Amino acid sequence: RLADARGGRPRIVQIQGPPGIGKTALVERFLDTATDTATGVTVVRASGEEGETLLAYGVIDQLARSPGVAGDALLAATRSADAADPVAVGTRLLELLGELEAAGPVVLVVDDLHWADRLSVRALVFALRRLIADQVLVILAVREDDVAGQPESLRRLLTGHRGNVVRLPGLDDRDLTALATLLGIESFPAPAAHRLRRETRGNPLHALAVLEEVPTDE
16 A cells, blocks of 8 residues: 555555554554655654543644644644634645655554544545545554444545555464464463463453463463
């Protein structure tokens, strides 16, 4: 999808799954790889926060702190008399992306989108709907249970020709055995891996907690 964006075909990817499944870890690994192997990639990122869901333009404010005139204009828009209008703020976000992509592809990341404030989401969707021939890759991370609450306009983008949804499954028995090995558990029988997968549904966060708490000889 980054290659598509580099070619002027904007893409929107939503990564979804339950808490602890590895959404943020996957995004971090991708960004490390993208910035190491590709030149001229600009990363702009923000994240929702449970305690800031009522903070108007809290997510847009984070995106606006990119350097440059467009970033300053976007930040000013969130605090101006027009701030009540997500269209005005979304227009400024488009200008920011346009300025940044003049130097190469832009990767815009919003983690924990389910905690983003409503005005930020509306402004973001307005901007995404107007990406036509832009070198922009958008990555959204959201909890599976919160997908149903997303606006219909965003769902249409994700199911359209520019959108993709990546659903993260849990770790399988082989993955869990490898995880146990990394933690220094030399012998981890197949039945134990199968039970661990069944009890944690392969959730890496939960499996890691179990493996770290249970003595290795047990």
